[in-house]
Amino acid sequence: MRLAWRGPTMLVTDVRGELGRGVTSTGLWFRETRYLRTMRLLVNGRAPHLCALGGQDARTLDLVYVHPELEQFGGGGSGLARSEESLASDGLPHRSIDVRVSHAVQLDGLESRYVVANRSRRVARLVIDVALDCDWADIGDTIGDREAPVRIWARAVCDGSSLELRSTHPQLRYVTHVEAPGASAHQSGVRWTLELAPRDEVVLPLRVRAIDFEDALTGEGIAAREDALARWRASHVVVDTTGHGVEPLVIAAALEDLASLPLLEGRPREWLAPQAGLPIYPALFGRDALTTGWQASCVDGGAMLDAALARLGRLQCTRDDPRIDAQPGRIPQQVRRGPRARLGDGAFAVSYADVASPLMYVISLAQLFALRGDEALIRPHLDTARRILDWAHEQAQGGFLHYHTRSSDGPEHQGWKDSGGAMVHADGSSARSPIAACEIQGYWFAAQELLALVLWMLGRRGDARALWDSARDLKRRFHRAFWMEDESFYGLGIDREGRLLRSVTSNVGHCIASGIVAQPVIERVVERMFAPDLWSGWGFRTLSSAHPAYEPLSYHCGSVWSVESTTIALGLRRFGLDRRALQLADATLALASLYPGFRVPECVGGYAKDEMPHPGAYPRADLIQAWNVSAIPGLLHAMMGFFNVAPLDLLTIDPILPTCLDRVRVKGLRVGRGVIDLDVWRDRDGRSHFDVTRREGTLHVVRQPPPESISVGIAGRVRALVEGLLPS
Known part of the structure; x- marks a missing residue:
C-alpha cells in the first residue's frame, strides 16, 4: 500500500494508487473514519495501466497511467516489433492516452488533479470516470483482510458537478462532499466526456471534503492550523x-x-x-x-x-x-x-x-x-x-x-x-x-x-x-x-x-x-x-x-x-x-x-x-x-552529548560520532534564551570535536562528559573543559 497524510487526514491506496480493490484498509480517512472507500479511475470503461507511483512529500501521491494498454507484444519485449499503428477495441491507438494524477491530502479531505493528454495524431473521444463510494468505517475495523463488521450506508445527492454522500446512520451524520468542475455527478461517482485534438491535454480537478457532524473544520480553522504548522517547521534546527x-x-x-x-x-x-x-x-x-x-x-x-x-x-x-x-x-x-x-x-x-x-x-x-x-x-x-x-x-x-x-x-x-x-x-x-x-x-x-x-x-x-x-x-x-x-x-x-x-x-x-x-x-x-x-x-x-x-x-x-x-x-x-x-x-x-x-x-x-x-x-x-x-533526531541528541541546563543558561556537549558519519553541522539549536550553530567532526583517530560557529544570547557552551559518567574522573573532566573552552 501507499500512504499520504496531513494532520487528521490520511490517504491509503493499493499498489495501483486506487481505493477499494481488495485491500480493506484503503480509503480516504479523516479522524479515523473512512470518508471514501472506493476511488477508481476508468478510461472508456477500463482501468488504465499504471506506469509510475510516487510522491513529492508526505502529503502527496503522484501517478502516471496509460490507455489503452497493449494486449499482444512482439519482438521479445513489452512493446511492438513493427511500425504499423495498433488500435484497441475503442478505436484509440495503444498507449496513446496518458493520465497524470496528483493527489494532495488536505486537513479536511483531498484535492486531486487529473491531466489527460492525447499523444496520438487522431482525435480522441474519451469518457473519464472516477468511481466513488464510502462507508464511514472505523479504522480499527479494517485491519487485516476482513470487511468492517458494521456498514454505514450512504445516500447520494447529485447536483450538476457535485456529489454529496450522506450517512443514513441516525447518530453518525457524516457527509462526504465531492466537487468535480466540468463533470456530471451520478450516484456512483463523477464523469467527464471529452474530445481531445491530437497532442491536446486537459486538466480535470476533483475536490473531496470530509464534513464531521460534530466538529467540521472551517476555512478559517484550516488556515490557522496551516500557518501554525508552517511557523513550527520554519523554526526547526537545520542538520547537515x-x-x-x-x-x-x-x-x-x-x-x-x-x-x-x-x-x-x-x-x-x-x-x-x-x-x-x-x-x-x-x-x-x-x-x-x-x-x-x-x-x-x-x-x-x-x-x-x-x-x-x-x-x-x-x-x-x-x-x-x-x-x-x-x-x-x-x-x-x-x-x-x-x-x-x-x-x-x-x-x-x-x-x-x-x-x-x-x-x-x-x-x-x-x-x-x-x-x-x-x-x-x-x-x-x-x-x-x-x-x-x-x-x-x-x-x-x-x-x-x-x-x-x-x-x-x-x-x-x-x-x-x-x-x-x-x-x-x-x-x-x-x-x-x-x-x-x-x-x-x-x-x-x-x-x-x-x-x-x-x-x-x-x-x-x-x-x-x-x-x-x-x-x-x-x-x-x-x-x-x-x-x-x-x-x-x-x-x-x-x-x-x-x-x-x-x-x-x-x-x-x-x-x-x-x-x-x-x-x-x-x-x-x-x-x-x-x-x-x-x-x-x-x-x-x-x-x-x-x-x-x-x-x-x-x-x-x-x-x-x-x-x-x-x-x-x-x-x-x-x-x-x-x-x-x-x-x-x-x-x-x-x-x-x-x-x-x-x-x-x-x-x-x-x-x-x-x-x-x-x-x-x-x-x-x-x-x-x-x-x-x-x-533518529533522538539518536543525534545522544551522539552530540547534549546536556541542557537552560535555567542556568548552560549547555554541555560531549560529542561522539559513529563511523558512518564524518561531520554534523547543526544550525539554530535553541536552549533557553540562546541560539547557536555547531560544527562537529570526527578526526582520523576517531575522536570528535566541535566548534560553535554562531551564538545568540547568553548561553554558555562547554565540553563536559555527562555528570553521571562512570568512565571519566576529575582529571578527564578538567581535560575536556580545557580542550573545549570556546571564545566568548
Missing part, C-alpha cells in the same frame, strides 16, 4: 551531515517525516501534538506522543512536547471508571475519534489503560524545563504532574508500582509491553497481574528524581527533598528485589504472587536510561544486554532468543523496536559507556537504511544480523511509527 554511506539520507528523511507528524487537533496550543503512526494509529496515544516529543525536542525546541503535555494534561482523569481503567491522576493511553468512539464504545474512545504514560508525562515535563528554562511554560503542567505522583503513591503495593486492568476490554498488560503474553516467566508461562514491571519502577524513579530537581530550581526545597528521598529509597529496594546475580541482570517484573519474572528482556534498557540501575552493576548489565541472545545486530530483542517463549516475529517476545534503541543509547551515554553507544547508533542507522523511505516499521524481526540480511517486520506492523521517526 556528511558520511560515506546512506546514513546522511536516513537522517534527512527522518527530519522531513518528523515535520509531518502533528495531528493538528484540539485547542491551538495542542495542535502540534503528534499522531502515533500510520495507517493503524492516526490518533493521540499518550506515551507515543510524549516519547516522540522528547526525542524531537532538540529539533523543534520542545514545541511538539509542549503540545502533547497540554493536550494530555487537559484530558487527565478526575474520576474513577473501571470500564476504561480511569483513576484520578492518570493520563490517557489513547484518544480515538472514529465511529466506535462516537457511539460510546469504551474500548475505542478515551482509555487510561497504561501506567507508563503518566510517569512519562512527569519525565517529559522535567526535560522540557531543562531545555527551555521557562517557569511560565511549565507552571500550568505542575499540578498535573503532582496529581500523577499522588496517584502512583496511592496505587503502590509493597513499595512498587503495579498495574492491573479493571476493564473487560482493556489490555491485560499496561507497562512498556502491553500485548497479551508479553510478560513471561523463565519457563515461558504467562505471568498474571497485578505485575510490577521493572521499567515502570524505572519511570517512577526518574519521574520523582527529575521533578525534585525542577522543584528545587523553582525554590520549593521541601517538596524537592521529599521526592528525592522517595526516589533514592525506591532505587535501593528495586535492586534488592529485581537483581539476578546469576544473570548479571534485572528481572522483568514481579507477579501477583510475589515471584520474580526471571526473563532477560530489553525492558532493562529502559531501567538503564531511567537511572534506577545500581551504579556498581551498570557495566555488567550493559555487557549482558549486548550478549548475542539479546543483541540481534540491529537492536535489542524484546526477549532473549534463548527463552522458551522467544518468537522473532512476535510483538513483544522477540521482535526489535527501534524506539528502544534511542532510549538505551541515551542511557549508555548518560553513564559514559560510549563504545557501546556508538555500536548501537551504527546499528540503528543501518537498520533504517533497509526500508523504503528509510522508515523503520513499528517493530522488526528478531533475526540475528548474521542469520538474515534483512530482519523483515512484525506482521501488519504500522508502516510509519512516530517514535521511530523521532528516534
Whole structure:
C-alpha cells in the first residue's frame, strides 16, 4: 500500500494508487473514519495501466497511467516489433492516452488533479470516470483482510458537478462532499466526456471534503492550523551531515517525516501534538506522543512536547471508571475519534489503560524545563504532574508500582509491553497481574528524581527533598528485589504472587536510561544486554532468543523496536559507556537504511544480523511509527552529548560520532534564551570535536562528559573543559 497524510487526514491506496480493490484498509480517512472507500479511475470503461507511483512529500501521491494498454507484444519485449499503428477495441491507438494524477491530502479531505493528454495524431473521444463510494468505517475495523463488521450506508445527492454522500446512520451524520468542475455527478461517482485534438491535454480537478457532524473544520480553522504548522517547521534546527554511506539520507528523511507528524487537533496550543503512526494509529496515544516529543525536542525546541503535555494534561482523569481503567491522576493511553468512539464504545474512545504514560508525562515535563528554562511554560503542567505522583503513591503495593486492568476490554498488560503474553516467566508461562514491571519502577524513579530537581530550581526545597528521598529509597529496594546475580541482570517484573519474572528482556534498557540501575552493576548489565541472545545486530530483542517463549516475529517476545534503541543509547551515554553507544547508533542507522523511505516499521524481526540480511517486520506492523521517526533526531541528541541546563543558561556537549558519519553541522539549536550553530567532526583517530560557529544570547557552551559518567574522573573532566573552552 501507499500512504499520504496531513494532520487528521490520511490517504491509503493499493499498489495501483486506487481505493477499494481488495485491500480493506484503503480509503480516504479523516479522524479515523473512512470518508471514501472506493476511488477508481476508468478510461472508456477500463482501468488504465499504471506506469509510475510516487510522491513529492508526505502529503502527496503522484501517478502516471496509460490507455489503452497493449494486449499482444512482439519482438521479445513489452512493446511492438513493427511500425504499423495498433488500435484497441475503442478505436484509440495503444498507449496513446496518458493520465497524470496528483493527489494532495488536505486537513479536511483531498484535492486531486487529473491531466489527460492525447499523444496520438487522431482525435480522441474519451469518457473519464472516477468511481466513488464510502462507508464511514472505523479504522480499527479494517485491519487485516476482513470487511468492517458494521456498514454505514450512504445516500447520494447529485447536483450538476457535485456529489454529496450522506450517512443514513441516525447518530453518525457524516457527509462526504465531492466537487468535480466540468463533470456530471451520478450516484456512483463523477464523469467527464471529452474530445481531445491530437497532442491536446486537459486538466480535470476533483475536490473531496470530509464534513464531521460534530466538529467540521472551517476555512478559517484550516488556515490557522496551516500557518501554525508552517511557523513550527520554519523554526526547526537545520542538520547537515556528511558520511560515506546512506546514513546522511536516513537522517534527512527522518527530519522531513518528523515535520509531518502533528495531528493538528484540539485547542491551538495542542495542535502540534503528534499522531502515533500510520495507517493503524492516526490518533493521540499518550506515551507515543510524549516519547516522540522528547526525542524531537532538540529539533523543534520542545514545541511538539509542549503540545502533547497540554493536550494530555487537559484530558487527565478526575474520576474513577473501571470500564476504561480511569483513576484520578492518570493520563490517557489513547484518544480515538472514529465511529466506535462516537457511539460510546469504551474500548475505542478515551482509555487510561497504561501506567507508563503518566510517569512519562512527569519525565517529559522535567526535560522540557531543562531545555527551555521557562517557569511560565511549565507552571500550568505542575499540578498535573503532582496529581500523577499522588496517584502512583496511592496505587503502590509493597513499595512498587503495579498495574492491573479493571476493564473487560482493556489490555491485560499496561507497562512498556502491553500485548497479551508479553510478560513471561523463565519457563515461558504467562505471568498474571497485578505485575510490577521493572521499567515502570524505572519511570517512577526518574519521574520523582527529575521533578525534585525542577522543584528545587523553582525554590520549593521541601517538596524537592521529599521526592528525592522517595526516589533514592525506591532505587535501593528495586535492586534488592529485581537483581539476578546469576544473570548479571534485572528481572522483568514481579507477579501477583510475589515471584520474580526471571526473563532477560530489553525492558532493562529502559531501567538503564531511567537511572534506577545500581551504579556498581551498570557495566555488567550493559555487557549482558549486548550478549548475542539479546543483541540481534540491529537492536535489542524484546526477549532473549534463548527463552522458551522467544518468537522473532512476535510483538513483544522477540521482535526489535527501534524506539528502544534511542532510549538505551541515551542511557549508555548518560553513564559514559560510549563504545557501546556508538555500536548501537551504527546499528540503528543501518537498520533504517533497509526500508523504503528509510522508515523503520513499528517493530522488526528478531533475526540475528548474521542469520538474515534483512530482519523483515512484525506482521501488519504500522508502516510509519512516530517514535521511530523521532528516534533518529533522538539518536543525534545522544551522539552530540547534549546536556541542557537552560535555567542556568548552560549547555554541555560531549560529542561522539559513529563511523558512518564524518561531520554534523547543526544550525539554530535553541536552549533557553540562546541560539547557536555547531560544527562537529570526527578526526582520523576517531575522536570528535566541535566548534560553535554562531551564538545568540547568553548561553554558555562547554565540553563536559555527562555528570553521571562512570568512565571519566576529575582529571578527564578538567581535560575536556580545557580542550573545549570556546571564545566568548
